[in-house]
Amino acid sequence: MSQLAMGLTSEDMECCICLQPYSRTEKIPRMLHCKHTFCGPCLQTMSSLQSGLLTVRCPLCRWITCTVPILTLSGSLWVNTEIWDQILDRQQEEEEEEEEEEEEEKEWMGANRQTQTTTQYECSPSGHSGLRLKLQKFLRRMKHKVL
Known part of the structure; x- marks a missing residue:
């Protein structure tokens, strides 16, 4: 099924912060609790430790996602499976x-x-x-x- 059939645009297939396409290795699409999706490295950059919790403020809606610092950020946030499934197809x-x-x-x-x-051999295609x-x-x- 194509991205358009799934309701995904080309913009949905890239992180809106770094504008790099999502991948299954380095730029994994992760969802904040507000359901907005960003790549793992950008989320890591935006995260901060506050009152013993690892927090990320969504740059789109300002919703604050909190996780326990025992888990890594990537270990505590869900992968956006709709985008994940389209990465390999793309x-x-x-x-x-x-x-x-x-x-x-x-x-x-x-x-x-x-x-x-013979005259055309001077510039090879x-x-x-x-x-x-x-x-x-x-x-x-x-x-x-x-x-």
Whole structure:
């Protein structure tokens, strides 16, 4: 099921503080008690110890989430499973798209080599393939942000 079908936008798939995409390793999406979600490192940065409790004030609604300091912040806050489930799907889609683009690039390069004349060899298209792939990746990211 796509992110839009689940009601998730591309903004929902990234931490609104650091603007980095959530991941299953470093930027795990964790929910405060107010149900707003941020990545673990940003929550850790926002946390403070007050009256023997580890507290995090939500930057969106100002609700204060308190946890016991015995547990780590990541150990006491729930993972946003709606986002968590979409992380792997999104990564798989991007990998499949990249593989398709690489295959198309190889096909194009093969067809282009057959039609090149000797004067066209001065500037090899293979030298530009990295730029083309970077541009395609950039445009794909921009498309996801617009959606």
